[in-house]
Amino acid sequence: MDVSTLLSLTDRVDSLAAPSGMHPGAWPLAGRLDGWTRARGLVIGDPDTSPLGRARCDRLAARLLRAAPLDRVELFAHWLTWTFALDDTLDRRPLSASATAVCDLYDDLLRALRRGSARPGARPLESTLAELWRATSAGMSAGWRRRFLVHLEEHRACCAEEAVNRRTGVVPTLQRYAALRRGACGPHLFDLVEPVLGVELPGRVLSCPPWTALTEATADMIAWCNDLASFRRERADGDAHDLVAVLAAAHGFSDGQAVHWTLDRIVHRAADVAAAARVLPDALDRLLLPDDDRIAVARVVPVLLDAPRAHLDWLVESGRYDLARPEEARPPRRQLGLQDILAAR
Template identity: 35%
Template sequence: MASGSCSTALHTELGISVPETVHLQASDIEAETLHWARMMGLTANRRDAERLGRARFHLAAARFLPHVPAADVTLFSQWTTWFFFLDDEQDDGLAGHDQAWVRRTYGSLLAIVSTSRPPGPASPLQAALADLWQRTAPRMTPAWRTRFTTQMRHHRDAFLEQADNRVNGRVPSVEDYPRLRRRANGEHMFNLFEVAHRAEIPAPLARTSAWSELCAAANDITAWCNDIASYDRESASGDTTNYVTVFRHALGCDTRTAVEQVKQQIRRRLDDLRNARRLLGQETHRLHLDDQRHPIAQVADTLTDLPGTHFGWLLDSGRYTFPPPLNHDGTTGRAEDRPPPQPA
């Protein structure tokens, strides 16, 4: 468990409250998720099985959706597991540097969400997506499926951009980074809260800036908290898709200063998230959707609560570690953050 005083201080400092509520059937959700991953061939070797066990994605789902029927939470957990294996291809695998691999892989994945069938013999990633899509798409309207697929293409484009950055040693600018990170974090995955709640956001409301901003702010906050938690690992591997790295490069500053910059951006987006939730209620009324207010609110409230429930999972998961706490002199104990020696 990646917990401790430093991580607790971080979410408290940011003003993020971590709810204690976890789905009562979390252990069953875990068992079903791990069984499914084995059946799909995602954990064919011990290393992958151990990585998935440490990540504890079932607890992410159990925290995000504590009052949803267990079968729907399990489906969400399985989607998150699939995304974990795809995402780690760009962190640790071929997708990190090979644009041809990204195009080829995403060509097959996008074909699945168009036809529900893998094109030819299926890899574990393809087979898992086909299974998930066959259990998800029939529940949702064509408008939802189009939205999901469009944002899945954005994810592909982010992979391509990140691969190009790595090959050329390029660090994104402070201005460009939020767009890239939002897409790399999987915009399409946020639509799955509608599936879990069995409450699709009506198309007119999904087209409003209030809905877009609610999803974007929840995405940004969770992504940037991940960036702080994963900075040491990603910095060591040379990955430049990290907000802390972006600020260090742009400002020529130390890690502590860059982390403070990221914290400021998170606080700003927390305000944006709350404002977007309020505006969504107004838009629901303006569009004469008051008869659907309750299911809309279920999805919207899950997104609004995401900074806290996601942070709770960060503390549960073995996937992340947080920066060490500050010393009294403001340093972290990292060599790069120690003050220069004073002349005798």
């Protein structure tokens, strides 16, 4: 897949039409993040050629959090780097095909997080997690910390399920895939928006159906755009955990057809984001939130709404994915009928 295929979404989705901005103070973050990543030993192999070394997490953080204090943007970039380092570890053998190995790794990580410190001689993922947790959780409530832990547990469970699928050669069903992908894509990253912005969302908002609809649809847009960027590498690795492969298996599509259907599903999910955003204000009004909670919601919502385009821009500029620049031959786009759209949802 090439860049133009991914960017074709900007012509079809209003919220993706305008390029994302950048934090005005972002320019020094790249060098500082590179030094931090090397110092913590998170990069395996040559930092200049490894997927993590070329990821440019500073750019993604600076696009997502344009109005946050720069030191908090840098903290979020550290979390992105740690999460990608964890994903790269989980994608390599023996962990990529062993649920037991995934759970064992996560046992060590969660113990370090709960203690607030790593064991002597701990692997970089463990020691860095403990460091990040100390810097992030201070000032956050016990409820927020529990929520973060729940989302890490969800990440562990979904990554373990993916490992079983790889070992047994199972391709996830369309019905299972969306929730599995959301869980394996790092749901804890959404929680981090709050400490970065210096706010905390109340439980009443988090359990509100329009809020759930907004966050899940946003997560799906981000995950499925990422699937488009990474599916060629995953296809080469024999990994079926991307929407392109799942659609191809479910409907007998060629890769080109499955790419087009993936684009269509992202467009439909963008409409779900817009619909949730329209009804959210009325739902929040009914909660009779105090002023501090209203301010927290008002600060977090724009980040969520801007996230898919910020992520799309980062996919194009990051060196983490092999996105071909020249236009490649692909099947002509076919017109979708109503039955096609309903069947794909």
